[in-house]
Amino acid sequence: MKLELRGISKAFGSFYANKGIDLVVEDRQIHCLLGENGAGKSTLMNVLYGLYQPTEGEILVDDKPVEFSGPGDAMAAGIGMVHQHFMLIPVFTVAENVALGAEATKGAGVLDLEVTRRRIREISDRYGFHVDPDALVEDLPVGVQQRVEIIKALVREAKVLILDEPTAVLTPQETDELLEIMRQLKANGTSIVFISHKLREVKAVSDVITVIRRGEVVGSVEPSTDTTELANLMVGRAVQLSLQKAAAVPGEATFQVRDLSVIDESGTTTLDSVSFDIHQGEILAVAGVQGNGQTELTEAILGTQMVTGGSVKLQGKELTGRSVKSVLRSGVGFVPEDRSVHGLIPEFSIEENMILDLYDRPPFAKGLSMKLGEVKRNAAKQIQDFDVRTDNPLNPASSLSGGNQQKVVMARELSRPLKLFIASQPTRGVDVGSIEFLHRRIVAERDAGTPVMIVSTELDEVMELADRIAVLYKGKINGIVPAGTPREVLGLMMAGVSAEEAMEQHHTEGEDQ
Amino acid sequence: MSENKRVAAPKAQNDLFRKITQGPGLVSVLGVIVALVIGGLLIAVTDRRVIETAGYFFARPGDFLSAVWKAGTQSYVALFNGSIYNSAQGFSPFLETLTVSTPLICAGLGVALAFRAGLFNIGAQGQIIIGATMAGYVGFAWNLPIVLHLLLVIVFGLIGGALWGGLVGLLKARTGAHEVILTIMFNYVALYLLDFLMNTEMFRRPGSTNPISPVLGSSAVFPSLPGSRLHLGFVMAIALTIFVAWLLKRSTLGFELRAVGHNPAAAQTAGVNVARATILAMAIAGALAGAAGVAQVAGTEKVLTAGIAGSLGFDAITVALLGRSTPWGTFFAGLLFGAFRAGAVNMQISTGTPIDIVLVVQSLIVLFIAAPPLVKAIFGLNKKKRKTRSATTMAGA
Secondary structure (H helix, E strand, O other), rough: OOEEEEEEEEEEEEEEHHHHHHHHOOOOOEEEEEEEOOOOOHHHHHOOOOOOOEEEEEEEEEEEEEEEOOOOHHHHEEEEOOOOOOOOOOOOHHHHHOOOOOEEEEEHOEEEEHHHHHHHHHHHHHHOOOOOOOOOOHHHOOHHHHHHHHHHHHOOOOOOOEEEOOOOOOOOHHHHHHHHHHHHHHHHEEEEEEEEOHHHHHHHHHHHEEEOOEEEEEEEEEOOOOHHHHHHHOOOOOOOOOOOOOOOOOOOOEEEEEEHHHHHHOOOOEEEEEEEEEEEOEEEEEEEEOOOOOOHHHHHOOOOOOOOOEEEEEEEEEEEOOOOOHHOOOOOEEEOOHHHHHHOOOOOOHHHOOOOOOOOOOOOOEEEEEEEEHHHHHHHHHHHHOOOOOOOOOOHHHHHHHHHHHHHHHHHHHHHOOOEEEOOOOOOOOOOEEEHHHHHHHHHHHHOOOOOEEEOOOOOHHHHHHEEEEEEOOOOOEEEOOOOHHHHHHHHHHOOOOHHHHHHHHHHHHOOO | HHOOOOOOOOOOHHHHHHHHHHHOOHHHHHHHHHHHHHHHHHHHHHHHHHHHHOOOOOOOOOHHHHHHHHHHHHHHHHHHHHHHHHHHOOOOOOOOHHHHHHHHHHHHHHHHHHHOOOOOOOHHHHHHHHHHHHHHHHHOOOOOOOHHHHHHHHHHHHHHHHHHHHHHHHHHHHHHOOHHHHHHHHHHHHHHHHHHHHOOOOOOOOOOOOOOOOOOOHHHHHOOOOOOOOOOOOHHHHHHHHHHHHHHEHHHHHHHHHHHHHHHHHHHOOOHHHHHHHHHHHHHHHHHHHHHHHHHHHHOOOOOOOOOOOOOHHHHHHHHOOOOHHHHHHHHHHHHHHHHHHHHHHHHHHHHHHHHHHHHHHHHHHHHOOOHHHHHHHHOOOHHHHHOOOOOOOHHO
């Protein structure tokens, strides 16, 4: 099936999220939509899926114009979508989820799941999905849940499959499996629109790459295009992809975590006897697939998560059992993983967010009274230093783009003398241009002699920043390895293979080739 | 320690709460206008003359329309005469408006402050009662020198309210109980506690069988303006408004309260002790409501009765909502409601329109504030935006 978007524009008020976009997805093609966060990729796909009505332009299926007033129409026309956040009901089985919305019934409206089960097995066998129709969705790993979403689309006879940032939640191995599945789907006659901002994957699997910037198509290129060129096209200026940081000059190990454990409310051990040191002037990156204890680790250090055992020492002083304020005051800079939930108050002004955890300290307060002049001066300085793009520091933080919001959080946390800097997902949802800037700031903090801990699920980021890499798997440290450890080894470690075994596997594979 | 308990992320429900309690002021103004128009129409359809003229509407529609206009406007003119100015009494009705507004403003500030900290304080009623009870007792039972006596009356009133509010904050912070349920129950406890006390020797006026206390000593009451009921309590209301404005805008505590109100998870991550902020917010809110009790017992009434709080605590919620939970917004909303109450008596006397119509108008105002899209639809505001919003809602789905 051939799908064509002709001159699609989507305006919200006076703001154009998409402007005159032309896009042709040929039959049996993997067409990648590459663009930064906020470039308008998701808006375009929502137009295509019938969630938004385009302000201008038309959609053609097999050269015939169509109009979608909702996802139902799009599905009927053979378009399926796998959202970034899965639309599955956890307590339903795979078959029930797949059947939902298009239930086959026997007489008198009795649900006939057998038909759905058969279809699931068919598809699962054809593509090697290994999905059990009777498994509960909540028991399945994320990668398998994603396959359930794909099955859902295929059962509904989708000829064009839209995958919105499908690799964001996957381990490197799962990512490779997904790319393989995409190739098979293509071979079996399904066209795919693949939305991503990860250059490596895009280059690996695409037939055509269309780059979108600020709502407009800035070019269609071959997958063989050079990575740097792709990045430049995406950002709109020359970017340096590799940080080229100097080697670390580690000093004393002033930050020590010993046997730190956390048991959550349901009794599950989410952090299991974690121990590591960070030296002054060193970046330790904590790698791992989301949900393997990263959140608990950082929150346990900060004090918002109760620890059930172990110790955290900064320059010899115990941090566990202290209040959050006291931990922050002892010189910890903390960038939480989800800025809009833990890092910012979206309704507060940029000025106020710049002092969110400094509001009661001099020079911003004297006694109970706040020094609003200082608050203003500070914001003006940080906005300039971190190049936060805003026309008024009194605007709410929610008016900023994701990248600029992250700059506000980073600026605030780096604006005071630190003895430890912790940043979780420091560049999640941040555009390539800002990533480079934020990475440089983190390295600068390291070079000033601060122990730095970076928690990231992006392997690229881990490899870029780390002086040493600790891999978290199911709440345990599955080995600490030096920077420069091959991506494949890290990937295996993130899936639970021990460091030695992973190295060995890597070597044998190398010899096989 | 409860501080180590992870605070839940804000939910969509909180967004709605904020939209209703802290939305744009324009909605308030328009809500009042719409409510007044509907109130006018209600007055008109129950007017005798309007009903008569409706009988021959098709013969002489002019009669009917002028009767409608007359019924509505006459009532409102009477309301105005009774609350602001009339030729016979000059501006003295306005002084009555200020008197009636005083407790509304104080208690409204308490509700507004709690709103800003993300707490739905339904308990102003109980806090007023306890504040008035403690202030009243100090006022009639103790004999103290002038100035000092009044000061102690005020202090005990504030402490009473602060205890009643702070206790709710403490229970919420320590046990996770919801403040709406807690404050409602605390209202009942306060109400019946006062009922009980008014029938004890300690509180009942000697020789009386009615639940009424001795009159407060002259050293214990607010001095009032000669020839009116207006007393110095109104100055206290202004001072409290300024205080709350300072607290919210310029103090570190206010910063904490607002931070917790908007996003407790981020506030906690930033080192704010959420439990402490909750307790303090409720205690200060209670103290403000307690000040309303002081204004009642040591200003307007000068005795303690079982009905000292009237429906003040509930009107205070309306006042805070209408004032969008800002200190000065609450102040002016309190004045408006004070005017309604003061003028309603005159309206009933001179036009026969029942006082209850004012309650209808007040309720309509709350209705329109709680449903901002309704007002916006009536006035055709943000027609363009509406499409966008439905689009984003869908995207979120």
